[in-house]
Amino acid sequence: MDPSLHKAAVQGGVASLRKLVAERPGILSSKTPRGNTALHNAAELGHTYFAQEALGVNDSLLLSKNADGDTPLHLASRAGQLDVVDLLISREGALPAEHPHPLLMSNKAGDTPLHAAVKHGRSAMALKLLDAEPGRSHALNVEKLSPLHIAAREGLADVVAKIVSQPWVHERYDPSDSGTPLHQAILGGHTRKYTSHACLS
Template sequence: MASSRINNNLSHRSAAYRAALEGTSQSIETFRTFWREEGVKPLDKRGDTVLHFLAIYGNVAAFTLLLEEGLVNNENLKTKNVKGDTALHEATRFGQKCIAEIMLSREKELVFESNNLGETPLFIAAACGKKEVFTFLENLNSDCMMRRNDGCTILHAAVIGECYSLAIRILESYPDLAGKRNEKGKTALHLLAEKPESFRSGSSYTFKVLGRKPVIPLRIIGIIIYSCISEFYKE
């Protein structure tokens, strides 16, 4: 009987996973049934719930249904996986702005939830280069000066993720971040210097990686240096 129960549970979870992925009217009904029986129980070893999967795949119809029928409450929306990520973190990571809008229309405090590394959804947006979601979260009074547990800022995150156009946008809006150092004492400029393969140096190595690595715009270096000089004179 125990094995039969385990098999049934696995079958229910597999069906819920497919329902989150497909988004058809039939799958939504399957999903509704699962939610009423299982709620926010994890579907996998990562601790992801059906809400995480709905966010990842951008299943707006199912997410809206759950909220409209009152099946999901604010505490459900704050449920985290083993890495401390909420469904909003995942929606941000995969650029699912519509899901982020739906979640934050119900619970605005989600924007301040941090994962185990101290990353808010805004930090994830910067790290993954999701400009639309970043701007949306920024306009909701997200803490743009926040730091991850290791001291990295959203500017560090954008540079580490090689999301240089977003890094420029962040620099222009928050020039003070240029001089901020992480726990290792490194600014965003230090991190850029550690990415020589992204510069157009004309070396044979550059030609080897050209097209596979984002090229660092010289503009970002100029902005960082200018901002750091400004900070120096402020001190």
């Protein structure tokens, strides 16, 4: 990646981005050695206006993956950047119908953006992602853990309550080799929070 673009992304420099794109229209396709685009960097650091400008130039950046398979939405979700996530979710409709849905995309660990949010204790972010796509809270990653398992282990009671309140949990729950969400709550030392949620057992 051009150092000037990297600096603009890290600092959220919209004017710098516009200048760079005017000089080199394809510059936003460049990546760091870790495979991050400028949108990855801006999303992780919470630079919403930079992200909006970048997506206005190239919407396909929304689907770009780095060396770990993370999309910009993964990084923003992990970092708790609520405004950026709002933007990224809103831009999904600009993509052609045959493209994957960013909320459903998994990285190399099998984590969706929702997994990333709960792994890092981002309750508000997880609730926002659940509002946008509630059907991913049962998806298992490579470790055979769903966002429900991880939320229970991390003590995210509000996230657990929201997930188990969805009627499809009882119909589509896929048992995991790592035990039930109640097992994960016990491992995380959070059983007192969940004793009222019988469906965790």
